[in-house]
Amino acid sequence: MAKSRLPGEFELIARYFAPLSEGFEGAYGLRDDVAVMTPGSGKQVVAKTDAIVAGVHFLPDDPAGLVAQKALRVNLSDLAAKGAVPLCYMLDLILPSETTEEWVAAFAAGLARDQETFGVHLIGGDTNATPGALTVAIALLGEIDHNQTLRRGGARPGDVIFVTGTVGDAALGLVALLGELGEIDPAKADWLIGRYRLPVPRVGVGPQLTNLATASIDISDGLIADLGHVCEVSGLSADVEVARVPFSAAARTAINTDRALLEAALTGGDDYEILFTAPEEETDGIEQLSRRSSVPITAIGRMRKAPTETQERVILRDSSGQPMKILRDGWQHFQG
Amino acid sequence: MAKSRLPGEFELIARYFAPLSEGFEGAYGLRDDVAVMTPGSGKQVVAKTDAIVAGVHFLPDDPAGLVAQKALRVNLSDLAAKGAVPLCYMLDLILPSETTEEWVAAFAAGLARDQETFGVHLIGGDTNATPGALTVAIALLGEIDHNQTLRRGGARPGDVIFVTGTVGDAALGLVALLGELGEIDPAKADWLIGRYRLPVPRVGVGPQLTNLATASIDISDGLIADLGHVCEVSGLSADVEVARVPFSAAARTAINTDRALLEAALTGGDDYEILFTAPEEETDGIEQLSRRSSVPITAIGRMRKAPTETQERVILRDSSGQPMKILRDGWQHFQG
Numbered sequence: 141m142a143k144s145r146l147p148g149e150f151e152l153i154a155r156y157f158a159p160l161s162e163g164f165e166g167a168y169g170l171r172d173d174v175a176v177m178t179p180g181s182g183k184q185v186v187a188k189t190d191a192i193v194a195g196v197h198f199l200p201d202d203p204a205g206l207v208a209q210k211a212l213r214v215n216l217s218d219l220a221a222k223g224a225v226p227l228c229y230m231l232d233l234i235l236p237s238e239t240t241e242e243w244v245a246a247f248a249a250g251l252a253r254d255q256e257t258f259g260v261h262l263i264g265g266d267t268n269a270t271p272g273a274l275t276v277a278i279a280l281l282g283e284i285d286h287n288q289t290l291r292r293g294g295a296r297p298g299d300v301i302f303v304t305g306t307v308g309d310a311a312l313g314l315v316a317l318l319g320e321l322g323e324i325d326p327a328k329a330d331w332l333i334g335r336y337r338l339p340v341p342r343v344g345v346g347p348q349l350t351n352l353a354t355a356s357i358d359i360s361d362g363l364i365a366d367l368g369h370v371c372e373v374s375g376l377s378a379d380v381e382v383a384r385v386p387f388s389a390a391a392r393t394a395i396n397t398d399r400a401l402l403e404a405a406l407t408g409g410d411d412y413e414i415l416f417t418a419p420e421e422e423t424d425g426i427e428q429l430s431r432r433s434s435v436p437i438t439a440i441g442r443m444r445k446a447p448t449e450t451q452e453r454v455i456l457r458d459s460s461g462q463p464m465k466i467l468r469d470g471w472q473h474f475q476g
Numbered sequence: 477m478a479k480s481r482l483p484g485e486f487e488l489i490a491r492y493f494a495p496l497s498e499g500f501e502g503a504y505g506l507r508d509d510v511a512v513m514t515p516g517s518g519k520q521v522v523a524k525t526d527a528i529v530a531g532v533h534f535l536p537d538d539p540a541g542l543v544a545q546k547a548l549r550v551n552l553s554d555l556a557a558k559g560a561v562p563l564c565y566m567l568d569l570i571l572p573s574e575t576t577e578e579w580v581a582a583f584a585a586g587l588a589r590d591q592e593t594f595g596v597h598l599i600g601g602d603t604n605a606t607p608g609a610l611t612v613a614i615a616l617l618g619e620i621d622h623n624q625t626l627r628r629g630g631a632r633p634g635d636v637i638f639v640t641g642t643v644g645d646a647a648l649g650l651v652a653l654l655g656e657l658g659e660i661d662p663a664k665a666d667w668l669i670g671r672y673r674l675p676v677p678r679v680g681v682g683p684q685l686t687n688l689a690t691a692s693i694d695i696s697d698g699l700i701a702d703l704g705h706v707c708e709v710s711g712l713s714a715d716v717e718v719a720r721v722p723f724s725a726a727a728r729t730a731i732n733t734d735r736a737l738l739e740a741a742l743t744g745g746d747d748y749e750i751l752f753t754a755p756e757e758e759t760d761g762i763e764q765l766s767r768r769s770s771v772p773i774t775a776i777g778r779m780r781k782a783p784t785e786t787q788e789r790v791i792l793r794d795s796s797g798q799p800m801k802i803l804r805d806g807w808q809h810f811q812g
Binding site: 168171176177179184185186192221222224232234263265266269272275277279281289 | 511512513520523526527532554555557566570601606620622
């Protein structure tokens with residue numbers, strides 16, 4: 141089928157993006173220069189932006205709808221981990237000249253699916269040409285009760301460390317995508333790849349953590365790195381019992397075939413689960429939340445007082461309590 | 477001098493961007509995953525995003541500080557034209573591998589200068605690598621009294637059309653940059669180039685227009701195109717008296733040497749002046765605002781009822797009232 145060239149910016153907006161603003165009055169149908177939002181009474185606005193770049197965060201031939209959903213979900217995940225309810229977002233879509241109208245249509249359809257799932261609306265944005273790589277920047281806005289935002293820095297010594305869902309699937313999915321997973325049931329490999337390509341932000345859990353958690357972060361850089369961020373800002377260290385870290389059946393199978401994949405699972409990014417700390421006495425409330433939301437929440441360790449200068453902030457312990465050595469510290473997307 | 481390679485993302489943020497968040501509590505020193513803002517009592521949040529791309533919106537060897545200021549100012553201009561007061565912004569900075577730390581330092585210094593000038597703070601963002609072109613996306617947030625946002629669609633037949641400052645300088649500055657301005661005093665050419673490179677958003681005027689103007693837009697696509705947007709959404713047409721359009725001394729000199737430049741001045745984008753409509757009885761208030769803010773505001777025409785299908789929405793008239801023909805309709809940045 142012949143691919144059509146892109147129509148002009150105004151056409152593109154009218155055809156594919158303006159429909160995504162329907163139902164949000166302050167978006168003005170994307171026919172004005174700004175958008176207006178009104179947080180509820182007593183609420184604060186919570187804001188986050190994250191961009192993804194072809195060849196860096198996704199593969200240039202990844203399905204456009206998945207690219208759109210991933211771009212939105214990485215931001216939804218941050219708001220969720222902070223306890224905020226997402227409302228609306230702005231989009232900067234930066235397209236190389238070879239982009240087809242079919243690509244844009246599939247991209248917009250991906251956004252439409254996630255708007256339905258997560259209850260958010262597109263309220264503004266910008267499409268631009270680039271001589272370089274396709275880039276998607278999303279700025280997400282939400283709301284939260286005054287002073288309820290969950291921070292990285294609120295953990296206290298003795299707090300239990302919890303994670304939602306399972307850890308490491310996305311990292312192992314990427315290994316599978318690269319064809320380096322070895323002998324594993326193809327259905328399990330596909331499931332891991334799906335977890336890498338389409339993370340599930342925990343928007344149902346996050347806003348219910350504000351009265352339970354002391355600190356919270358989403359796992360985007362990797363379990364160890366993100367727990368390290370919480371430790372650093374809270375001025376603490378953390379003990380993690382590796383045997384308690386929740387792995388999916390597929391991840392466990394992969395790790396059993398190749399022990400080196402344990403490291404990938406513990407340090408790899410893109411899980412977009414929530415890692416949070418809470419006092420032990422909140423355990424009941426957290427178990428209830430887990431049942432109510434049908435999202436597994438697992439205790440994996442405990443916060444400790446600040447480490448000495450020679451100690452690691454995050455200490456992994458095996459089942460006999462002995463420290464384990466892990467090589468990498470997590471992803472750094474940005475390398476000079 | 478040897479250029480240093482870029483440090484990692486965390487270093488880059490700590491060294492150059494975290495200082496730009498100082499003084500804005502909800503930015504959490506850029507040490508958390510989201511930012512929080514609290515609009516004033518009775519206010520709504522006004523949001524806008526715009527991205528600029530090297531090789532499309534600026535030249536790859538433009539000074540980094542100017543690139544930063546331009547990226548911020550195109551967004552400030554939109555909020556100003558809508559009557560909103562800017563408060564804070566998020567930044568997605570997408571850098572090719574050859575970017576130097578010196579470039580980032582100069583970029584951040586440019587932001588710092590404009591934060592001082594316009595009273596805004598950086599509250600969050602993201603730096604990413606790209607195999608492609610350097611790209612800067614800014615999402616700007618501000619506030620406005622409830623239902624006071626100036627729209628494109630509020631103009632009424634008989635309203636006077638006003639513009640702030642002077643029109644066409646940026647377009648002629650770009651012509652000068654391309655070496656096609658012909659015989660003109662180099663100081664005047666430089667002044668025009670400066671207007672192209674560093675627009676001055678009318679943040680002092682915009683928020684004072686909310687009680688005077690019926691519709692408003694900033695001139696980013698060109699006087700005729702942007703007035704066309706107001707006409708379209710308002711369902712009206714417009715008469716512009718070309719002899720009343722305010723040109724700077726430098727622009728007038730350029731146009732006098734080459735009449736074709738009149739078209740460039742009327743259709744070229746990037747002026748970032750405010751074009752607004754207001755009932756004739758507000759003329760006194762507008763003159764007072766002009767004096768108070770030391771920004772020239774000039775009446776250039778009048779809104780008329782909707783055109784017939786064969787008529788142009790924006791009709792340029794010469795000093796005898798005869799329609800003039802202009803070829804181009806304004807910029808379209810985005811070409812498929």
